[in-house]
Amino acid sequence: xxxxxxxxxxxxxxxxxxxxxxxxxxxxxxxxxxxxxxxxxxxxxxxxxxxxxxxxxxxxxxxxxxxxxxxxxxxxxxxxxxxxxxxxxxxxxxxxxxxxxxxxxxxxxxxxxxxxxxxxxxxxxxxxxxxxxxxxxxxxxxxxxxxxxxxxxxxxxxxxxxxxxxxxxxxxxxxxxxxxxxxxxxxxxxxxxxxxxxxxxxxxxxxxxxxxxxxxxxxxxxxxxxxxxxxxxxxxxxxxxxxxxxxxxxxxxxxxxxxxxxxxxxxxxxxxxxxxxxxxxxxxxxxxxxxxxxxxxxxxxxxxxxxxxxxxxxxxxxxxxxxxxxxxxxxxxxxxxxxxxxxxxxxxxxxxxxxxxxxxxxxxxxxxxxxxxxxxxxxxxxxxxxxxxxxxxxxxxxxxxxxxxxxxxxxxxxxxxxxxxxxxxxxxxxxxxxxxxxxxxxxxxxxxxxxxxxxxxxxxxxxxxxxxxxxxxxxxxxxxxxxxxxxxxxxxxxxxxxxxxxxxxxxxxxxxxxxxxxxxxxxxxxxxxxxxxxxxxxxxxxxxxxxxxxxxxxxxxxxxxxxxxxxxxxxxxxxxxxxxxxxxxxxxxxxxxxxxxxxxxxxxxxxxxxxxxxxxxxxxxxxxxxxxxxxxxxxxxxxxxxxxxxxxxxxxxxxxxxxxxxxxxxxxxxxxxxxxxxxxxxxxxxxxxxxxxxxxxxxxxxxxxxxxxxxxxxxxxxxxxxxxxxxxxxxxxxxxxxxxxxxxxxxxxxxxxxxxxxxxxxxxxxxxxxxxxxxxxxxxxxxxxxxxxxxxxxxxxxxxxxxxxxxxxxxxxxxxxxxxxxxxxxxxxxxxxxxxxxxxxxxxxxxxxxxxxxxxxxxxxxxxxxxxxxxxxxxxxxxxxxxxxxxxxxxxxxxxxxxxxxxxxxxxxxxxxxxxxxxxxxxxxxxxxxxxxxxxxx
Numbered sequence: 054x055x056x057x058x059x060x061x062x063x064x065x066x067x068x069x070x071x072x073x074x075x076x077x078x079x080x081x082x083x084x085x086x087x088x089x090x091x092x093x094x095x096x097x098x099x100x101x102x103x104x105x106x107x108x109x110x111x112x113x114x115x116x117x118x119x120x121x122x123x124x125x126x127x128x129x130x131x132x133x134x135x136x137x138x139x140x141x142x143x144x145x146x147x148x149x150x151x152x153x154x155x156x157x158x159x160x161x162x163x164x165x166x167x168x169x170x171x172x173x174x175x176x177x178x179x180x181x182x183x184x185x186x187x188x189x190x191x192x193x194x195x196x197x198x199x200x201x202x203x204x205x206x207x208x209x210x211x212x213x214x215x216x217x218x219x220x221x222x223x224x225x226x227x228x229x230x231x232x233x234x235x236x237x238x239x240x241x242x243x244x245x246x247x248x249x250x251x252x253x254x255x256x257x258x259x260x261x262x263x264x265x266x267x268x269x270x271x272x273x274x275x276x277x278x279x280x281x282x283x284x285x286x287x288x289x290x291x292x293x294x295x296x297x298x299x300x301x302x303x304x305x306x307x308x309x310x311x312x313x314x315x316x317x318x319x320x321x322x323x324x325x326x327x328x329x330x331x332x333x334x335x336x337x338x339x340x341x342x343x344x345x346x347x348x349x350x351x352x353x354x355x356x357x358x359x360x361x362x363x364x365x366x367x368x369x370x371x372x373x374x375x376x377x378x379x380x381x382x383x384x385x386x387x388x389x390x391x392x393x394x395x396x397x398x399x400x401x402x403x404x405x406x407x408x409x410x411x412x413x414x415x416x417x418x419x420x421x422x423x424x425x426x427x428x429x430x431x432x433x434x435x436x437x438x439x440x441x442x443x444x445x446x447x448x449x450x451x452x453x454x455x456x457x458x459x460x461x462x463x464x465x466x467x468x469x470x471x472x473x474x475x476x477x478x479x480x481x482x483x484x485x486x487x488x489x490x491x492x493x494x495x496x497x498x499x500x501x502x503x504x505x506x507x508x509x510x511x512x513x514x515x516x517x518x519x520x521x522x523x524x525x526x527x528x529x530x531x532x533x534x535x536x537x538x539x540x541x542x543x544x545x546x547x548x549x550x551x552x553x554x555x556x557x558x559x560x561x562x563x564x565x566x567x568x569x570x571x572x573x574x575x576x577x578x579x580x581x582x583x584x585x586x587x588x589x590x591x592x593x594x595x596x597x598x599x600x601x602x603x604x605x606x607x608x609x610x611x612x613x614x615x616x617x618x619x620x621x622x623x624x625x626x627x628x629x630x631x632x633x634x635x636x637x638x639x640x641x642x643x644x645x646x647x648x649x650x651x652x653x654x655x656x657x658x659x660x661x662x663x664x665x666x667x668x669x670x671x672x673x674x675x676x677x678x679x680x681x682x683x684x685x686x687x688x689x690x691x692x693x694x695x696x697x698x699x700x701x702x703x704x705x706x707x708x709x710x711x712x713x714x715x716x717x718x719x720x721x722x723x724x725x726x727x728x729x730x731x732x733x734x735x736x737x738x739x740x741x742x743x744x745x746x747x748x749x750x751x752x753x754x755x756x757x758x759x760x761x762x763x764x765x766x767x768x769x770x771x772x773x774x775x776x777x778x779x780x781x782x783x784x785x786x787x788x789x790x791x792x793x794x795x796x797x798x799x800x801x802x803x804x805x806x807x808x809x810x811x812x813x814x815x816x817x818x819x820x821x822x823x824x825x826x827x828x829x830x831x832x833x834x835x836x837x838x839x840x841x842x843x844x845x846x847x848x849x850x851x852x853x854x855x856x857x858x859x860x861x862x863x864x865x866x867x868x869x870x871x872x873x874x875x876x877x878x879x880x881x882x883x884x885x886x887x888x889x890x891x892x893x894x895x896x897x898x899x900x901x902x903x904x905x906x907x908x909x910x911x912x913x914x915x916x917x918x919x920x921x922x923x924x925x926x927x928x929x930x931x932x933x934x935x936x937x938x939x940x941x942x943x944x945x946x947x948x949x950x951x952x953x954x955x956x957x958x959x960x961x962x963x964x965x966x967x968x969x970x971x972x973x974x975x976x977x978x979x980x981x982x983x984x985x986x987x988x989x990x991x
Contacts, residue, residue, distance in 0.1 A: 067101025071964030175329030435620030449547025616650025
């Protein structure tokens, strides 16, 4: 049937701030769903408290409410708008929990709002582990032996019955919060107590652990006529016992027999139909025995768009959230077209002729003292995806995307060589186990030992072992003697030129030149959803070493935007927001837009944002080849955070135009000595500083600078390794630690202005004129990273003299740095004097917050300036709105036991919320002060 015409307006509930376990994949889904509904002429009202995402931008919905995700906020919106339906499936567990609370409170019934895209009863069944177990038993779907426990005593009785190892899973939580594998009886009491406390209904499910079984996921869509299509199969590289969000995953499934796959399909469809009648997306997880029997048991089902939906969408090109939104308003699958081909229907299961590998990205260094072992509770903060013609190529490309100072999987001289450390890592998985599997093969540890310790399927291990064999052969040659077929094989398996240079003891550029000489060239293939059975219309590409190139270069003027790579603490979704707006602004100026990024969670990697999307590592070799292929007018680097900025020097060296602020200016801001000289020449105050390359020099400098000192490495983001030290012993220890982590880096020492107030300003500059888009005052005193501090826009108690100094210095620094585009400057204020802490001539973390607070598309303005299409004076800026906006940092400390929760110069927050108040007497504002015991001057 066609869409339900009674639905004229829809409320979409977002997922709130980014936390570990619920990241920006839901903002991607919500953004796609909102665009999908607006295509149908439906009025979209959206609520979300996250200012960093494009989801809460006016380009996404008709009405955006940046409000707390509470029943009170929902009532307020329903009083203002005549809403016909609510779509709660695009905001993860947060949105679903709110929808359920509103349903229990009778809010939807009172306002005549129908829930679409999900069945509340289905949610209750799947989240209540006891109900779910009983239903699966009723319909004949096998599950692991399991029992619910609502008390400590009940849990002890179950453990006594089942024996160890056991799995504890909290009911109604997200990201595996409260879940754990219990190997020993002495660990059980604490983990059971933790699981019960995490559950909002004080309930856990205790399973007999199926350690070593293989884990799979299926992504499904169902319409109102009960038609179901399987979008994607996903196999976990890691066996059962590691949360899917922390596991390397592969699509399509690699090691599953067709018979078992068909059986799994039937089970998933049967499960989806049994839990309720609803139209939309669904994710089903299974475990399969690692033997020839391939016994299947169900793990769980999520009747909503899930974390894996974003991955499945990017893997297949099938826009799951977009189609799910249309199904929710009444369409059926056969009535909708496949957006990739433009000719086939959405009732067409994707077929792919390439391999996808997803690798999670962790930030354990930010959580000092944390348990780094992986288990049932998700700990990763982001992820990357590699696309290749074979598993090995996709794996290498995913490793190149991680930005962990590795050039891929191995072949970089960073192998672990201590046998006992490797064996321990294989048995106790952490973020680096993949690399240690490679190291184990390279060291000669027997295949059987590696398989016994990891329980990873032999097929995957053979793939890695084969790489070692290939490397041994390559190492026998030099660059001028290596056979063409061997070099081609290495490139086909995903090896970077840099890795091959390491193996053959030559420069990366020599490898590049040699393969060009031999005609070993990278080509670009379409992601087409149908294995080339039908012609694709959507320009979504990945690279490989094949014959046919499918990326046709137009004669239009074009620009490339470099994305920000995987989310991590210090560089998150806020940079993707800037990249998307950069694309939109360049389109408005008539440019063909090209996006390069490797993050499957983001909106920038949606295939209908840029004119061409290259889903490739933000890694020099890949970027350089795309630039050579497309020949753009220039490249924008200042929107993608430190990831893109780090490539500016290479772009400059190879004569590639950087649009906006030049490399020299970017480098000048990072070079503390040169930048301080600039400040000195312009009579701008700054704390006394020094630059050291070893601990001895640092101690000598400290005698002049005086303690306390703020010590940090140069060219890093998120306050990485930044620390305040108060004596020579602490200084020496920290310098040694920094140089161990980042060898060859310079270390900056600043006299720390104890007790100072911090503020920051963001501005747009065209090289001549400057417009300050916002000045924010931090509530915490100096010493806490700006990303971890509550901040108020505009400042709440800085006098006119201070504001005048900030404005004067911001304009002067922006001009002196020859800024073209955005700039962020941070200040310390003490004794009515403003000091410069640092300047970043790029998009900052705070730009999306300011854009949302003032409802102005400042990034668009800045990009038009970068492109030379506009000057600052050409824009008409609206007057500043009344009231205040507060940025509230959000942390995920609950994911880590025994973690150091103390805030300092190194950023630890995973996300943020925005809160609006009318005046400084607002209860929320006063609460912040009472909690932090700070004095409010008014």
